[in-house]
Structure formats: structure tokens, C-alpha cells
Amino acid sequence: MSTFSAQKIELDHGSGGAASHQLITKLFLPMFDNPFLRQMDDSAQLTIGNSRIAFSTDTFVVSPIFFPGGNIGDLAIHGTVNDIAMSGARPLYLSVGMIIEEGFSMDSLNIILQSMKKAAQIANVQIVTGDTKVMPSNKLDGIAINTAGIGIIESDCQISANRAQAGDKILLSGTIADHGITILTHRDNLMIKGNIQSDTAPLNDLVLKLIAACKDIHVLRDPTRGGITSVLNEIAHQSGVEIEIQEDAVPIKPQVSACCELLGLDPFSIANEGKLIAIVPESSVEKALSVMHKHPLATHAAVIGSVVSDTNSVVYVKTPIGGKRFLHLPVGDQMPRIC
């Protein structure tokens, strides 16, 4: 019997926060239980023949579908490419499952498909299979795109959210909250102007260069829904470790920080779509940072904290004035349909 007690699905169940976590761990996981799913990584790591592969899926329902820095099309390619890359795999093949509302503009569809094509070319993946369904008008808001993908793990790396250990350092590849704040400020006519754009980007090239330079990466995760707060909490929980983050070490653009203050939002819980967190032994920090700083997608990479003990599953932030606050998994998202 399920121990999940909600009566109805709520928006928070799709947020990447505590409500999502509950839905997954109390309903989906016990239902479909198997060792691959139990791993709880961004992609399942499987063995087929003599190959280690990574398999992942993600559905995109972002609103608005067009936003500064990208659209639902390239976002859908990057999202699955990145989930596959986070297990150290080279993404190879994608499937695309579209649901489109009757009456959807063919011009918009064309722009979305062009973006998918370009994103797939840049990420060096091929779209090899697909499916399209059409919903009658008013039964779906515009378009939803699912991508699933397969990658091959070519090195002997063992990367998983359960491998963080005391002494490890936590690296972040760049500024936080760019994607989420872009979406929020372009929705519902909030009329906030500023030079802000989504960071949506494929991280597979960066990951392969990181793996080539340092063989002992313990964890890779991309902090999408729920931001770095959700990802750090998931890692702390899955590895059973205590994580300390230096607040002033976390890169954030001044205009994004200003928007968060204005809207009363915590940037640590806001989605990113082109950033990764890498957890590595202290001895590998220099090599990893050097690779990141040379890569166009990680020029602002920084060490933002460390794994301080193996006894507790918590995340806390040290503030510049010496304070310490716990970073709890947010219950829901600060807004739905971020990705």
C-alpha cells in the first residue's frame, strides 16, 4: 500500500522540491521498484552487451515557450542531453515525443524545430525516433515536448549522487538562477526589464573534458527545478553527508540578484538549465577548475563549499557575517512551468 496521503495532484508535485520528492519516493519508487530506479540519479545507468549506457527522460511544459536565451525546443534537447551527461556518459541518440494543441501556429512550430535541430547539432546528438499527438484546442496549453535519450559511458568513472564523502569539495560551473528568473520575469506581463537571459545550454562537452582531466569525480548534477537547494539536499540525503556552502562564493549576476530581492525569491531555489555541480576530492579541485575556466560555459566556475562530515544528511549555508542557516528542500516551486 502506498504511504502517500495526498488526495489530489497539486502544482507543488511537479516542482522539484519536497512535494515532488514525496510523490517520487512514496508513490512512484515503491510502485516500480528496481535497482536502477532506486539509484535516483538524473539518468539510469544500464548495461547492454559489453556497454555501459545512460538512459533518461524529461518532459518540457515551460511557459512562455519563447524566452530570452532560448525556447521550449532547445531547452528540451539540452535538458535530456544534460541529464545523460551527469552520469559521465556521452549522449548519442534522442527520441522526441510532442503533444501539440490544435490550432498551434505552424510558424512557431517551425522555429521550435529549427532550435531543436541546431541544439542537437551543437550537442552532437541525433534525433532518431519520434511521435506526435494533437490535442483538441483548449485541452492542452500550446505544446509539450518529451525527450528521452541514450548515452554511452566510455570511461570507468563511477559518478552518482550517492558518492559524496567528507573532505570533497563542491564546484559550481557558473552563475545561478538565470533560467528561472528569465522565465518568471517574462510571464504574466511582470514588466520587469533587464539584461537577463536563460542559461539553457548543453553540458556534455564540459563533462567529457572534466572526466578526461580528473578520473575521480564523485558526483555531477545539473541544478534545474528547485535550484542548487534541491540538488544539494538530494546529494546530502543520498550520500548521507553534511554539506557546507559559503554564501558569498556562489556566483550570481547582479541583475538576477536584484530581481530575486524585488520578487522576494531565494536564488538558491531557482532553476538553472546550463549549470552543473561537481563534487570532487580536494586533490582534484585545481584540475577541475582549470578545465572549467577554459570552457565557454564555465568561465565563472567556483568552489562554493565542501562536504564536512559523513554523519548527517544536511545542507547549510555560512553567511559572510559568520551566520549559519540550514538550506531545506523547498516544499514546492516558487512558480510552476519553469521547464
Added chain:
Amino acid sequence: MSTFSAQKIELDHGSGGAASHQLITKLFLPMFDNPFLRQMDDSAQLTIGNSRIAFSTDTFVVSPIFFPGGNIGDLAIHGTVNDIAMSGARPLYLSVGMIIEEGFSMDSLNIILQSMKKAAQIANVQIVTGDTKVMPSNKLDGIAINTAGIGIIESDCQISANRAQAGDKILLSGTIADHGITILTHRDNLMIKGNIQSDTAPLNDLVLKLIAACKDIHVLRDPTRGGITSVLNEIAHQSGVEIEIQEDAVPIKPQVSACCELLGLDPFSIANEGKLIAIVPESSVEKALSVMHKHPLATHAAVIGSVVSDTNSVVYVKTPIGGKRFLHLPVGDQMPRIC
């Protein structure tokens, strides 16, 4: 530049008929062009390491979500299992991407998940990765489920819709139109009663037994959206062959046939979710039929026609009174949201 001229997406673009075919061949295919996609089979056949694999995706938006014989959950498992099986592969791993409307009943979700669990167990596949998004109420009608899946091709079979050739026989595993007519009669309070239920079922076990018994199967396809009309036309087109079907050899339940007459629908164009068409050399017909007749999902299997020449890409039906009518790809579906 795309040669696809529609201004807006219409319901017919999701039907599996001529409008779908146009959307795929004139927009999606040229956009994402590669040899895997060009194959136009139900799944992409790929090589990873020393393994031949099949990779497929399908999204399910069926309305109503619960119907006699199944629900959207087991339908979503069977759909992708079957698409993978049609390349001769053994399905192994599935991903599940759900979009759920805010306010959706948790009891309904539980029933759907239980059905998915049971269907996966029966088909001997594991759900290894997933994603859940929630849409605000009224932005999606209930629930949509995408499944993608990976299978392994263990024999040296070469099964593809482009391999039909003159002299081949066309086998159908059982009665047609059961799924589509079930959905139609349970929608919009049509109030048609009768002992009709969906044929939704996993065909992978039947396929593996067929392959074990006859190594030279040329084509396997499951006639879902657009029915046997769409699938036979696709095969005729992809193989460049002329197909002749004996109308009275096609199995159909009397109550399904009666419904089709009442509603003015052509059962040849109605969706099936647990049937397959196998095209084999005449020398293999006896072995293939014998395997089918011993299998619980194919007790009504029959030879329904043959490939009569390699010079033309057409499908026609011979009627019992000696007439001959061409079976053209329907423009759209006879109703949307069948699967």
C-alpha cells in the same frame, strides 16, 4: 525550406493518416534528417558497442483514460513495448514521462500506476527512469503519458517496413478495430452497449516466438492509429510493392463490425493496440501461423493477403463478390485521442 504548407496544426496531424504522414515526411524528417529516422520504422535500430538495439517513443493522450480492457497506464506500456518488438527486439527498459493536471485524482493516478506496474511485469520490462510535470488546472485535460524504451535485437533478423517483396504473404494476428471502437463507444456518452473491449496487450512474447520459429520475417508492424489501412499503405510505400488484401479474410468480431456499420466507420482504418501484421515469404507461412495459433494473443490469426508485385506502391482490397477497391491512406483519423 520546408515544403509543408499548413498554417496551423490540425487534429488530423495527429491521426496516423495522410495528414500525419505529411507532417512527418515534409517537416520533421527533412529537419532532423539522418539514416535512423529515414528508416521510418516503429523504432530506430541502433548499434551500441557490440549490441543491436531498438529505441522508440510514444505519447498517450487517450480519452477516456479508463475504458473496457485497459486504461492509459497499461496502454502506455504496451504501446512502446510493441513498437520495440516490431523490429524483432526484446524490450528491456522503459522511461516514463508524465504530465498531470493540477487537481487530478490521486486514486485515479494510483490505478493508472498499478496498471503500468502490472503491464511492465507481464511484458518483462523494467521502468528505470522517469519525470513528472504538473500543469495548472485547465491547461491540460487530465493526464498525458510518454514512454520511451530500449530493446535488444538478439537474432540476426532484418525486419523493416522496406523489406516486403513480391510473393510474400500478409498475416494478421487477430480481429481488427477492437481498441478504436471501444474508445469511440465510451466517449461522449454515445450510449452504445455491447461486449466490446480494447485489445491492448504486449506483443513482445509473440514476436520472439515468431522469430525463433521463422528466421526470415520481412516486416512486422502493429496497426495502431490509422488501422491496417495506414500500416499497409506505409509498407507498400516504403517497400515499393503492390499489396492485395482479401476482404473476407480479415478477422473482425460481429459486434465490432456492427458498431462500424452503425457509426459509418471503416474498420480497416480503426486503431488496434494488441495486433500485428507479419509479412513473410510463402515458405514460412505455415510455421508462422502455427506459432500464432498456439499463442493466446493470436488465436484468430489469418493470412489476409499477399504482395502481388514489385512495380507499384498501392494497396487494394478484393471483395467477396469479386470487386476491387483501393485502400487509400485516410486523410485524418475518424476521431482524435484514440491512444
